[in-house]
Amino acid sequence: MINNRKYDVIVIGAGPSGVSSAINCAKKGLKVLIVDLNSNSGGQIYRAPPKTYKSISKKLEESEIQKKFSNEIKKFKIETAFNHTVWQVSPGFKVNAFNETSTIQWQTKSLIIATGTYEKIIPFEGWTTPGVIGLAACTVMLKAHHFIPSKKIVLAGNGPLLMLVAYYIIQFGGKIDAIVDTSSKIDWIRSTLSLITNPKNFKDGIKWIFKIFFNRVPIYSTSSIEKAVEVDRGIKVTIKNFMTGKTKNIVSETVAIGHGLIPSTDITRLLRAEHIYNEQKGGWIAKVDRFLRSSVKGVYLAGDGAGISGALAASDKGLLASSALLYDEKIISEKEFNQYTHKILKKLDKFEVFAIAISKLNSIPKNLIENIDNDTVLCRCEDVTKKEILKAVDQGAKDINQIKSWTRLGMGPCQGRTCQYATSKVVAEYLNYEIKDLGYLTGRSPIRPVPLDRVLGDFDYEKITKVEAAPL
């Protein structure tokens, strides 16, 4: 299992920021490996359809960008390890990953972490019912597979993903029973206006909204899903307007819900880097300097891992982080570094306007947290309810790790990726604390569940490492 291949740089994550940073390093002659659990580069935004889906690959604009990535990766002789899931990173740095058949370990001098974000979902009664899926998960189905989860669907949550998913569903012939949005229409108008500075996003936004209006999709603003129950051949959702208090029931087939994205901090937490809480940037994020260096020497953050700023900023963030690396490794001069990064930083400032507008649309209204019922499960891996969390808090659990050990919250296969955000909100609200005072879950390996049969393969008893017997 140990493969002692050594690299100058390992880039984890092959989205736009990972790819741009890998290219930047490879251009300067560094030996680079790029790792991703997907079958190709592109990440979430330029997600490539599987190679066997020949006909749809041609249609998407995203596929073009993806192809460009693939070509550049080849051109600059960047080694790739697609279909590899990283499960452990240790100082020094050793990166462990597994694929369909085995595990592998690489070594590297520097690390660029470009692992992006994951889905943020604020729980509600019935959110673990089969048929309730994440909005981001839904985009994966749409983009990579041109697959709509069901003929009829309710979309809920907030932010631009809501509109993007709606657009694609209509495009692929699905019917949207309702869009349930926590934001108000005024929020949308305000945010859309601030997007004018960014023509590409603005154009996309207008295109989505037109499609949705044209198809007369019912939109419920300042509303959320109060409850979802499985009914015969479908799912009954109760929509509540939290301004008027009015509720309405709808029967549909699937609910796709999401409240924005959470920066992925699994690896930086594992490496014990410093983290800070920044609600606008998505929650807990690795602490970085202007050039995206983390607090651990040799570890850089590209993309959304150190705060969400979106796809267009991603490749520039990759360039910034990799430039810092090249400068730290004395591969480029101070002058070159300054000239280059000066330009990127200016560009990134512009994207920041856009990022702030988006984050406003994705802000979590207080009611959404307050309205979580006591019997609602917050940690779905371990079935821990809000009531159990609050009981532990009442009995004296004071930080998120203590809550974890008393209740098992965050101990399951998702390692708290899904529940930490909402639980912290619930507890902070209850105790009138700030989330930063509750801390964040200690990073634990494996950052993705490791299938034992794959890691171990077939082995003979005699081959198992011998360790000294315990004293009698």
Place this chain on the structure above:
Amino acid sequence: MTQTDVAIIGGGINGGSTGLELAKNGLDVTIIDKNFICRGASGVNAGTLTMHMTRAQLIPYAKKGWELWMNTSKWLSNDIDVEKKNGLCLAFTEDEEKLLIERSKIRKEYGADITIISRKEAKRIDSNINSKIKCAAFCEMDGYVSANQTGHAYSKALKENKVKMLENYDVSEIDYRKNKYVIIFKNGEKLFASSLILATGVHLEKTLKLLQININIKCLPQQLIVSERMPKIMDTVITVANGKLSLKQFKNGTVLIGGGWPGKGNIEDNYTETKPENLIGNMMLACHAVPKLKSSRVARVWLGLEAETDDAMPIIGKLPKFKNAYVIGSIHSGYTSGPYMGKLLAEKFLGKDVDLSLFDIKRFL
């Protein structure tokens, strides 16, 4: 500035159990911990209550500890899951068979009710074990605790018994002035105490140094592996002849793989890191013992730091040359016997006739 009768430094299973017993006897007790209660070894250990892995000389104490664990509602709280299970210790080779027979015999001499059984009998007790075993050792006195709940249970019990808890208080100095111990914290605050009990686990070497007592305490970083929840795949606590595996399935379906396979770590900055090759070894051994385990996925790996003296035996009792100062720690399978060891030290403290000579710190001085 605050006062207390007894200051216990270190709120793990040892400090916690001693404090609980003293408080029940009417003393004014303050437990100090630089973290929260039971977040050190006592909150992260495997929670196995087995005789098959206990050092022979400690069997009588582990048995008493086991009995206390089986009756937590009487002395601790209902907020902790404890399960009684049968224990099977497996031998896969002829050498292991020899070792198992020899070790079981000695443990039996010290009072553990262990019998050697055939493969067939072992399979009847738990059909899920590997059919290729040579033989097994069987003991009814086995089981486990969900150790992550220790902090919850102890906090509650200590609070109910009016023990004061200073959590997130790191002791940096200890003075002795006018018949009082002056405990000075990193944040500058002080606490005056008539008596002192040191129970800082893996940090004991450092804490004893504050009293100019110099002994070696090794720090053993140990890895634990837990699977995601899965259907029932085993019904016993499984160990192996050389003591390097403990395996059981909790009620919630997760399977915990332990056995003291070393990882990396140090006490200075509390840093721990897994050793992938040892994770693999430990997982292989577990899958060899219970083959169905191979279809599961590992959800989480973590490490704990265990304390060990030069002779791997505990230090429990009075500190020589000091008035009203005691120590407790470095106990092998210390989670199993901790509640009883704490009780014993409390009785000694209260002047009862308790023989702790086996654990006297003087042997290192």
